[in-house]
Amino acid sequence: xxxxxxxxxxxxxxxxxxxxxxxxxxxxxxxxxxxxxxxxxxxxxxxxxxxxxxxxxxxxxxxxxxxxxxxxxxxxxxxxxxxxxxxxxxxxxxxxxxxxxxxxxxxxxxxxxxxxxxxxxxxxxxxxxxxxxxxxxxxxxxxxxxxxxxxxxxxxxxxxxxxxxxxxxxxxxxxxxxxxxxxxxxxxxxxxxxxxxxxxxxxxxxxxxxxxxxxxxxxxxxxxxxxxxxxxxxxxxxxxxxxxxxxxxxxxxxxxxxxxxxxxxxxxxxxxxxxxxxxxxxxxxxxxxxxxxxxxxxxxxxxxxxxxxxxxxxxxxxxxxxxxxxxxxxxxxxxxxxxxxxxxxxxxxxxxxxxxxxxxxxxxxxxxxxxxxxxxxxxxxxxxxxxxxxxxxxxxxxxxxxxxxxxxxxxxxxxxxxxxxxxxxxxxxxxxxxxxxxxxxxxxxxxxxxxxxxxxxxxxxxxxxxxxxxxxxxxxxxxxx
Amino acid sequence: xxxxxxxxxxxxxxxxxxxxxxxxxxxxxxxxxxxxxxxxxxxxxxxxxxxxxxxxxxxxxxxxxxxxxxxxxxxxxxxxxxxxxxxxxxxxxxxxxxxxxxxxxxxxxxxxxxxxxxxxxxxxxxxxxxxxxxxxxxxxxxxxxxxxxxxxxxxxxxxxxxxxxxxxxxxxxxxxxxxxxxxxxxxxxxxxxxxxxxxx
Numbered sequence: 001x002x003x004x005x006x007x008x009x010x011x012x013x014x015x016x017x018x019x020x021x022x023x024x025x026x027x028x029x030x031x032x033x034x035x036x037x038x039x040x041x042x043x044x045x046x047x048x049x050x051x052x053x054x055x056x057x058x059x060x061x062x063x064x065x066x067x068x069x070x071x072x073x074x075x076x077x078x079x080x081x082x083x084x085x086x087x088x089x090x091x092x093x094x095x096x097x098x099x100x101x102x103x104x105x106x107x108x109x110x111x112x113x114x115x116x117x118x119x120x121x122x123x124x125x126x127x128x129x130x131x132x133x134x135x136x137x138x139x140x141x142x143x144x145x146x147x148x149x150x151x152x153x154x155x156x157x158x159x160x161x162x163x164x165x166x167x168x169x170x171x172x173x174x175x176x177x178x179x180x181x182x183x184x185x186x187x188x189x190x191x192x193x194x195x196x197x198x199x200x201x202x203x204x205x206x207x208x209x210x211x212x213x214x215x216x217x218x219x220x221x222x223x224x225x226x227x228x229x230x231x232x233x234x235x236x237x238x239x240x241x242x243x244x245x246x247x248x249x250x251x252x253x254x255x256x257x258x259x260x261x262x263x264x265x266x267x268x269x270x271x272x273x274x275x276x277x278x279x280x281x282x283x284x285x286x287x288x289x290x291x292x293x294x295x296x297x298x299x300x301x302x303x304x305x306x307x308x309x310x311x312x313x314x315x316x317x318x319x320x321x322x323x324x325x326x327x328x329x330x331x332x333x334x335x336x337x338x339x340x341x342x343x344x345x346x347x348x349x350x351x352x353x354x355x356x357x358x359x360x361x362x363x364x365x366x367x368x369x370x371x372x373x374x375x376x377x378x379x380x381x382x383x384x385x386x387x388x389x390x391x392x393x394x395x396x397x398x399x400x401x402x403x404x405x406x407x408x409x410x411x412x413x414x415x416x417x418x419x420x421x422x423x424x425x426x427x428x429x430x431x432x433x434x435x436x437x438x439x440x441x442x443x444x445x446x447x448x449x450x451x452x453x454x455x456x457x458x459x460x461x462x463x464x465x466x467x468x469x470x471x472x473x474x475x476x477x478x479x480x481x
Numbered sequence: 482x483x484x485x486x487x488x489x490x491x492x493x494x495x496x497x498x499x500x501x502x503x504x505x506x507x508x509x510x511x512x513x514x515x516x517x518x519x520x521x522x523x524x525x526x527x528x529x530x531x532x533x534x535x536x537x538x539x540x541x542x543x544x545x546x547x548x549x550x551x552x553x554x555x556x557x558x559x560x561x562x563x564x565x566x567x568x569x570x571x572x573x574x575x576x577x578x579x580x581x582x583x584x585x586x587x588x589x590x591x592x593x594x595x596x597x598x599x600x601x602x603x604x605x606x607x608x609x610x611x612x613x614x615x616x617x618x619x620x621x622x623x624x625x626x627x628x629x630x631x632x633x634x635x636x637x638x639x640x641x642x643x644x645x646x647x648x649x650x651x652x653x654x655x656x657x658x659x660x661x662x663x664x665x666x667x668x669x670x671x672x673x674x675x676x677x678x679x680x681x
Contacts, residue, residue, distance in 0.1 A: 072679045116665065119671075127666050420550075
């Protein structure tokens, strides 16, 4: 009996015997293989052999297809394989070794499409319960031991550029952060912590004196280079959009470099200063053990160090609270909460532990008119911030899919967002917002999420502004807009 | 097999076509999350209404309990650490399976396009003709580059290695080849298993 699995560039033909005596219909189960032929388009002679050939073909092709999908290649094919495949100059070279069971030695270069047809012919054979039903290919992932020799999809192109992660990150920092023009003090390392700084030094940072003058005090000893002089004289970044962006950037910088997560056994809180270009200018351990655990966290590696020596001075600064949780989670939030105005903390002692600093920022928040769904607990305010960041990011991505906007005035909307991020209750609040709603993703997003929405979902309301310049401003709705 | 029972939100039947793998309880590894999103990104480059089709398929395959809406879909995809708005949430095996099943189904629908593009590319390579000479290939690669650049975080070192059009084209073509292998009879199984190579 013969079975054929035909694809445009490859046909697999199996000849075998049925174990059903007297089966002349040709529809029974082929249980014994006599010969297997693999006809590849453009090749005069088919690849052929017996059972050993077929099984080896299936194993090798299957494994090779997996490595195309994953980019991870096992170091070598076992010597016993009759059929082997290896990449050669953009092709896939399939070679058949001579074997006792009659396989004909051959070598053929397959293009990706031909190779796929071969894989598909094999998969159809395997799915066919009437042909050699006991043939199976146990698909399973390569074990971890191969990951070292792996060539992940991106690393191939990235190989020269990616070294050890610390090197890569350092390069990243240097490549992206412009060297500040005012590098005032030729002091070697950048301050790492401000252990010796008294409360007023740091706490005055929040007030932002608004002067651009760089500090003039010379400090020769690295250990005494303190964060405070910069902070005292450098204005805050107050634009909420920029602060939100910086929050996101800082999160990503730290998250991608924080490796030793399991060694952190207690929550570690730091106060981190970030320049307007996103570089980390300085940081300070806030919770008691944070200082002790410093080697476990990547802040030191991420510090922006000017190439010419000296220290980094930024034109303006934002401060963030960074919490390395004992469960491996990372939290980053503006030190003063999501506020434009800041108040001065009373004393440094307030920042002794996480709880008090959370209380601090929560109290400040509720001092303002900004309305939120619920101000009862810091956790919930965190989730509002997440919802906010998430919705904004989502809208950016969706907006990006639309044609370039033509409006020339800001479009302002009141938008309700449910807990799972579904957007509803879109309400234009100025005339251009009515006129140009088609140029925003809001209606479409509302339409597609409408049916999934539960009417009882609590909504958080935001004011969302689309600017002609392509910015989406998003702020909690305070009822007065 | 077509399930006639109402969708069980906790574990849709179709997910059973893909085996559970012994990974950590924190969800899918980083490479898994990256690759799933990139495969979908490549599909979006080929299909003008990619995300709509993904949602429609999620219903069709009774996976709407997992991929509830566009925002959830976006969130799942943003577990890709290269994303500009990378989400700090794990991607569970069930969520990953759902995305894999949808991606493969979508790829299957576009088999003809994918094959044509790859054949065209092979022809160009044989004659050492630049990709720009093929309007069709250039068009799809341009779409891929635009999607990639709009979605990925340019500060990530891995993303930075794709700064040039040439490197991004290479990635796009590689993903198109991978998509071809998703279109087959055992496409979902093959893709699924490959996502964990070197991770178990």
